[in-house]
Amino acid sequence: MIQQIFNEDELPMADLEKIGLASGGHLSLETEDLQALVSGRRTNMLRLKNLSGDGLQIPELDAKLSLKPNESGNLDLLVHPIYREPQFPDFLTDTEAEELERGQAVSIWKLVKDENNQTRDILIEFDQETKEFIITDTEKILIPDLVNNEYLTPEQKERYRKGKEVEISDGTKLQFSGTERQGVRSNRLALVASIIVDGGVSYMLYQGLNALFGKKRSEKESLQSSAGYEQALRDMDANKNALAQYESNSRENLRKFSR
Template sequence: MMNTLFDIKELPLSQFEDLGLYNDKQLLLGPEEIQALLNGRRTDLISLRALKGEGFEIERLDARLSLRREDSGELSLMIHPIYRTAREHPLLTAGEMDDLINGRKDFVGRRIDKEEGRWAMYNIEYDPETKDFAGYDVAKVQTPERINGMLLNEEEKSAFKRGELIELTDGTRVQHRASDPKGIRSDRKVLVLSVLLDGGISYLLIRGIRSIRDGANQLNHHTTAFNQALAEMQGAKNVIQQGLSPEDSRHLGTKKITRH
């Protein structure tokens, strides 16, 4: 499977169990939700039920989940509920938040200083489903080598990492989105990605891709380039299935839970 930001063996299973998402050595999430978590992205909305804590009990909570690396090195499970009004972000101005919320910008970039004079580029997006903001380290975005068989040059790979909209030679438009579980949006619902793993090319067919602009119609994905890439994928040995690898599926049993 594709390289992921987090290892499946690091998942904080006790925290999943507290939310009713892990029982009898089985993680009660679908493969796509687990894959989104391991890639450092948010899941789709998930219905959490009968949540109990000190002094509170919630019958049902619809929320998205993500993982965060703590200073201790361990992973923590983050809950992103649906807020009534948009939450403020400490790294954004009021104008920048307004631009993101109203779709005038897809992201705002920030240079974050780290220890020993190092720094990282950090992008912040707006998540309209939860009415809060999602951020990611640009350098940690994994870019495909090809999309629909079309080779991405270094400039296009860099633009993809930064969340900029890129247009391929067949007219297909794609954009990285950290707030989307699949990590990508496009004006086509289906894409064939080619990724470089262990010195060889592997293929990944992604279905159900959301439109770059919510509610916008998407084009027919059966372009000449897509059909050729699909034929190459079907004849290849290294095909990555959407979701978990057989090894990871054995490590954690999966069972689909109720979705929003």
């Protein structure tokens, strides 16, 4: 999970229209791809059409998209095509880069110095689709407090932050992944993650999750749901209903006040 860091009204609509993903101010992105963008992640592989730049005209291109703030405070649209030869960061050794490329390592956690000589805590992964190394600032990873209604221990949270596999008592295994549109992989097709915010609970239902990296899962295992998962779904629905009622009451009170 990565928290939403951009607002939809900040999206570079003109750039999205140029590549056929928006028209008249309306997006034609899937909900999951839009959520990935505003959360600072990458979309799934998309078929882009009629790209132009630097005197070149490209009829079609398969690529992933992401957003990056520029110096003026606006968002730039980044296009990540399929690279012929991956360029690995200089803070990776040849052995580490090779392990990531070959899928022998899921991710590598490191402490590095940035341009201001400040220590950064990062996670490096390799996107097998675009053949590109992905770097995630672990401070931006939103770590769930609960999964399927079960609290994660401090040790489990630390493992999740470092890209390691976490298993809870109902047999659900999950792992953060910056290469995934939803930001997480699991041995289950679905799970409910919860974040405690200002005394309240925010729920996120993840569905259609990809398997843990390099591991196969049986159809039976992937479809299993625990009592904790079912309870988390009920709590999520109850929370939505309570929020809807609160908003309705607020609107009614506002109308009364304005009379």
